[in-house]
Structures are given as structure tokens and as C-alpha cells.
Amino acid sequence: MTGPRRVVVVGADAVGMGAAHQALRTAAKRGESLAVTALEASSHTSYSACGIPYWMAGDVDSGDDLVARTAAEHRDAGIDLRLGTEVVAADLAARTVTTAAGDVLEYDDLVVATGAPAVVPDWARRPDGRTYDGVGVVKTLDDGAAWVSSFAEAGPGAHVVVVGAGYVGVEVAEAALERGFGVTVLTRTRGMAMLEDEMSDLVNTGLVDAGVELVLGAEVTGLEVDGDRVTGVRWDGGTREADLVVVAVGVKPATAFLENAGLDGSGLELTEDGALRPDPHGRVADHVWAAGDCCEVRRRIDDEWVFRPLGTHAAKHARALGDSLAGGDLSFDGMVDTSITRFSSSGVHLEIARTGLSRTDAEAAGLDPLALVTEGTTAAGYMPEAEPIAIWVMADRTTRRLLGVQVVGGRGAGKRIDTAAAVLWAGGSVDDLAWMDLSYAPPFATTWEVLQIAARRVADRL
Ligand SMILES: Cc1cc2nc3c(=O)[nH]c(=O)nc-3n(C[C@H](O)[C@H](O)[C@H](O)COP(=O)(O)OP(=O)(O)OC[C@H]3O[C@@H](n4cnc5c(N)ncnc54)[C@H](O)[C@@H]3O)c2cc1C
Known part of the structure; x- marks a missing residue:
């Protein structure tokens, strides 16, 4: 091969x-050079x-x-970044990609x-495939800009319907309330369905206390429209007039361009949902690498592949990936399913976090879980900082291994999840969580930290 190794990045x-950037850094350290071309549709x-x-x-x-x-900073670093360039096909045997404009690049x-x-x-779509005016998703910077201007244009008393009550739905409900709109949240299941029911109930209560009209178990069946403009939402149990409708019902891997790339015999496989399953170095096949939201990630606790499209992973x-591609050996050794958000508006402040398995995951893995919810405060009760906190802790009866923790509470509650995540990461027991050395002073915790009380209560009952 003559010249530097050609790396084509799609997205x-x-x-x-x-x-x-990591590939360039590692290659430079090794005295090698790479020719990196990045193709971006948007x-x-x-x-x-x-942050949207x-x-x-x-x-x-x-x-x-x-x-x-x-873009200028990327180019200054030596990356040939081509915006507005969508890749529509790939040929894994010939090692080429083809752009929407018909250009073929070798890699x-x-x-x-x-x-x-x-x-x-x-x-949500008109017959021509576009969404109705006033309806959209929250995913890209362009989406963000469109919502910021729609929010500015919507008059006082405007009503926003949010479909979906996962992380994005809850964060958008907060945004709409903060802008002074009436807000309805419709969800097929419950609020923050990735939480256990008893924890999700606390979120539901917080949403309602902040003035959200929350409809659980609502399957949206259609929109009311006036020409191209949305005027309302219909679901299986009712209708609600709406000036704006935010659709936050999930995401799906963008791997369609690989479907006809000659997958047979290439070693590259797509799941039924179109996701890739890279190894810890990001490798999915010879000379093909992948990471991020187009992939599933390996959950260390039960060794399952799960779709968790999160920036932290x-x-x-x-x-x-970048390091390994350039000859290094950094590896991403899976995750323990940790995530966090908040809902903060109209006098309600909830920090919502989880790590580890759900009860359903644990049972599916053949474990014997015991779980309890413990209530306490985030600081000594006599301090003005003290806020209520509820903590769900689950451990395995047989091995005492910690399996999962969920937190819903006021200021200072959420990042407590990281302590539990660290124990899970290390494969520790509920006793480790109960007895490890955590910090204490009245503005930050109770003498027995509430997370440790929650772990101790489970440990006592195992
Ligand atoms: C509203 C919102 C809030 C979020 N909040 C959090 C959070 O609090 N914590 C957290 O951990 N994560 C959060 N995330 C998730 C996080 O943003 C993503 O996990 C992260 O952006 C994934 O990065 P990525 O590079 O894999 O995918 P993306 O950021 O989606 O980038 C993929 C890029 O590929 C381009 N592309 C796609 N197909 C093609 C093609 N065929 N040709 C060329 N280009 C293509 C797309 O245009 C896009 O720019 C949030 C996401 C959203 C939308």
C-alpha cells in the first residue's frame, strides 16, 4: 500500500x-499517518x-x-470533513462507499x-411524508432551532403535547413548562418506563404536581389537522387540542446503507433492528468499525447486548475505536446501564437516575432478586439543603451481588447513582455498597448515607 492508510468515517x-481525532492522535504517537475523510449528511x-x-x-x-x-477546527486538525454528504451505499468487498451525489470513495x-x-x-406525517406543521422530533441542532423558533412564535396559552415520557419526553416537558405553555404528556406505558413501577410513580407525581396533564397507557392514533397544521392529538382514550406536538418515541440505528453492502461472508451482521455489535475495540468486521447510537452495547452484569443510545457510551x-484503528489497544469494556436526567419546573425538582438491571432483566437472567425502596433525605434533616430521596436497591439472594439501583429525589439525589454504578462495575455486593467509605457532612448526607441505608436494608433481608 502506498500513501497513508485511508480512513472513511460515515457520520x-x-x-x-x-x-x-483519537485515531490521528494514536497514529501520530506511533509515527504513522492516516488520511481521514469524514462524510456527514447534515x-x-x-x-x-x-443540551437541546x-x-x-x-x-x-x-x-x-x-x-x-x-468544522473549521476539524479541518485544521487535518480531517477532510465533508458536510452535506450522505452515504447511500457501501461495498464491503470492494471497500468503497457511495454518496448520494454518486461519488465513490475507497477506504x-x-x-x-x-x-x-x-x-x-x-x-405524524402528511401524505407526502413530511411531518405536519407544528409537529417534530428533538434530535438534531436543526430540530432544536426549529423548536426554539416555534416556542417563540407560539402565543401565551399555547398548548404543547409531548408524545413519549422517556428521557427526551420528560426533558421537553420541562422545557415547555419553563416557556409558560400548557403541557400534556401522552405515554403508551408510564412515565420513565425504564424505572421500576414504584419509582416511575414518583416521577408521574412530580410531573402532575408541576402542572403537566399526564396520560398513561395512551396509544396515539392520529392527529387533528387544519390543512398542513396540527391542531390536536387523538389517542385511544381521548383527544387534546395542541398547538405544538413533540414526538419523543425513540430512535432507530441509521444503518440502511449497509443492507446491500455484501454482508454475507463479510462477518458484519445487523440485528433485526439494524444495530451493529462491535467488539470492545469497535471492530465489527475486517476493516469495518462502529460505535455509538448505531450499535448495541454489552451490559456487563448479565452479559446481554442492549440498545442504549447514550452519549456517555x-x-x-x-x-x-479510534485508538484501536490506529494500532493502539484501548477498549470499551461494556457498561452497567447507568443513566440520569432531571425534571425541574414549577416548584418541582426531581433528579432521576438508574443503574444496573431491572427486576425483569434479573429474572430473565435466572437470578433471584430481592428489591426494596428506602426513603430518606439528601442531607441531614436539620439542614436547609435536605431534600427527599427514594432509593430502590436490588441484590441477588444467592450471591448477595448488587444488581441494580434507582434514585428519584430532590437536588443532590441523582449523582448518588454513580456510587452504585461503581460497585456494579466492580461486580461488588450489596454489602460493599452498604459498608464502603463514603463522605459525610450535614449539608451533603446523613450520618449513615441514605444510599447505604438502602443497601443495608436489602442486605439485612437477604
Ligand atoms: C434530545 C437528546 C438528549 C440527549 N441527552 C443525553 C444525555 O443526557 N446523556 C447521554 O448520555 N446521552 C444523551 N443523548 C444521546 C446522545 O446525544 C447520543 O448518544 C450521541 O449523540 C450519539 O452519538 P453518535 O455519534 O453515535 O450519533 P449522532 O450524534 O446521531 O451522529 C450521527 C451522525 O451521522 C450522520 N449520518 C447518519 N447517517 C448518515 C449517512 N448515511 N451518511 C452520512 N452521515 C450520516 C447524522 O447526520 C449524524 O450527524 C441525547 C440525545 C438527544 C437527541
Whole structure:
């Protein structure tokens, strides 16, 4: 091979550019050079989608504040970044990708970093496939900009219906309340269904206390429209007038361009949902690498592949991928299913976090789980900082292994989950969590930290 190794990256956001920069750094350390070309369908690169709900709420002034690195910065680092360039096909045997404009690029290594676009159900679309005016998803910077301007245009008394009550739905409900709108949240299941019922109930109560009309078990069946504009939402149990409808019902891996790439015999496989399953170095087949939202991740506790499209996994896996591609050996050794969000508006402040398995996961893994909810405070009860907190802890009766922890509470509650995640990461027991050395002073915790009381209560009953 003459010239530097040609790396083609498809998708130039968190994973694509994270991996590209890491590959260049590792290659430089090894005295090698790479020719990196990054192809990005949209006109944006390297931004924090996670910050979009807070931009919609008015906590963040501008979309520019969410940009981590500009296109110019990538190019200055030597990356041939091509925006507005969608890849529509690949040929794994010939090692080429083809763009929508018909350009064919050869690669020595291909990085699939295409993420997972938001799902837009048929009921949200006009006959021509576009969404009705006033209806949209929250995924890209362009979506964020569209919502910020729709929020600004909507008059006082406008009503926003949010479909979906996962992380994005809850964060958007907060944003809409903060903008002074009436808010209805419709969910097919319950609020934050990734939580156990008793913890999800606390979130539901918080939403309602903040003034959200929350409809559980609602299956949306269609929209009321006036021409191209939405005027309401219909579900199996009712209707609600709406000026704006935010659809937050999940995402799906963007791997369609690989479907006819000659998968047979390539070693590359897509799951039924189109996800890839990379090894800890990000390798999915010879000369093909992937990480981030287009992939599933391996959960260490039960060794299951799960779809968890989160930036925290994406960033780590991208770094390992970039390093490994350039000859290093960094690896992303799975996760323990940790995540966090908050709902904060109208006098309600809830921090919501989870790590580990759900009870259903644990039972499916053949474990014998015992779980309890413990209530307490985030600081000594006599301190003004003290806020209520509820903690769900689950451990295995046979091995005493910690299996999962969930937290819902006021300020200071949420990041307690990281202590539990560290125990899970290390494969520790509920006794480790109950007895490990954690910090204490009245503004931060009770003498027996509430997380440790919760663990102790479970340990006592095993
Ligand atoms: C509203 C919101 C809030 C979030 N909050 C959090 C949070 O609090 N914590 C957390 O951990 N995670 C959060 N996430 C998730 C996090 O943003 C993602 O996990 C992360 O962006 C994934 O990075 P990625 O590079 O894999 O995918 P993406 O960021 O989606 O990037 C993929 C890129 O590939 C491009 N692309 C796709 N197909 C093609 C193609 N065929 N050709 C060329 N380009 C293509 C896309 O245009 C896109 O720019 C949030 C996401 C959203 C939307």
C-alpha cells in the first residue's frame, strides 16, 4: 500500500469525530499517518444533542453554545470533513462507499458512526411524508432551532403535547413548562418506563404536581389537522387540542446503507433492528468499525447486548475505536446501564437516575432478586439543603451481588447513582455498597448515607 492508510468515517458527530481525532492522535504517537475523510449528511458536526432540551427551555442561549468543535477546527486538525454528504451505499468487498451525489470513495478502514435518527410514526406525517406543521422530533441542532423558533412564535396559552415520557419526553416537558405553555404528556406505558413501577410513580407525581396533564397507557392514533397544521392529538382514550406536538418515541440505528453492502461472508451482521455489535475495540468486521447510537452495547452484569443510545457510551467507545484503528489497544469494556436526567419546573425538582438491571432483566437472567425502596433525605434533616430521596436497591439472594439501583429525589439525589454504578462495575455486593467509605457532612448526607441505608436494608433481608 502506498500513501497513508485511508480512513472513511460515515457520520461526523460525537462518535465519528471523537474516533477520528483519537485515531490521528494514536497514529501520530506511533509515527504513522492516516488520511481521514469524514462524510456527514447534515450541515452540523460535533454538537451536544443532550443540551437541546435545555436550549429549548431557555437555559442555553444559543445552538452555537452546544457546538463542541467546529468544522473549521476539524479541518485544521487535518480531517477532510465533508458536510452535506450522505452515504447511500457501501461495498464491503470492494471497500468503497457511495454518496448520494454518486461519488465513490475507497477506504482501507471504514468507521460507521451514523447514530440513530428519531422515529417518526406514520400518524405524524402528511401524505407526502413530511411531518405536519407544528409537529417534530428533538434530535438534531436543526430540530432544536426549529423548536426554539416555534416556542417563540407560539402565543401565551399555547398548548404543547409531548408524545413519549422517556428521557427526551420528560426533558421537553420541562422545557415547555419553563416557556409558560400548557403541557400534556401522552405515554403508551408510564412515565420513565425504564424505572421500576414504584419509582416511575414518583416521577408521574412530580410531573402532575408541576402542572403537566399526564396520560398513561395512551396509544396515539392520529392527529387533528387544519390543512398542513396540527391542531390536536387523538389517542385511544381521548383527544387534546395542541398547538405544538413533540414526538419523543425513540430512535432507530441509521444503518440502511449497509443492507446491500455484501454482508454475507463479510462477518458484519445487523440485528433485526439494524444495530451493529462491535467488539470492545469497535471492530465489527475486517476493516469495518462502529460505535455509538448505531450499535448495541454489552451490559456487563448479565452479559446481554442492549440498545442504549447514550452519549456517555458513544464517547468512550469512540475513543477506544479510534485508538484501536490506529494500532493502539484501548477498549470499551461494556457498561452497567447507568443513566440520569432531571425534571425541574414549577416548584418541582426531581433528579432521576438508574443503574444496573431491572427486576425483569434479573429474572430473565435466572437470578433471584430481592428489591426494596428506602426513603430518606439528601442531607441531614436539620439542614436547609435536605431534600427527599427514594432509593430502590436490588441484590441477588444467592450471591448477595448488587444488581441494580434507582434514585428519584430532590437536588443532590441523582449523582448518588454513580456510587452504585461503581460497585456494579466492580461486580461488588450489596454489602460493599452498604459498608464502603463514603463522605459525610450535614449539608451533603446523613450520618449513615441514605444510599447505604438502602443497601443495608436489602442486605439485612437477604
Ligand atoms: C434530545 C437528546 C438528549 C440527549 N441527552 C443525553 C444525555 O443526557 N446523556 C447521554 O448520555 N446521552 C444523551 N443523548 C444521546 C446522545 O446525544 C447520543 O448518544 C450521541 O449523540 C450519539 O452519538 P453518535 O455519534 O453515535 O450519533 P449522532 O450524534 O446521531 O451522529 C450521527 C451522525 O451521522 C450522520 N449520518 C447518519 N447517517 C448518515 C449517512 N448515511 N451518511 C452520512 N452521515 C450520516 C447524522 O447526520 C449524524 O450527524 C441525547 C440525545 C438527544 C437527541
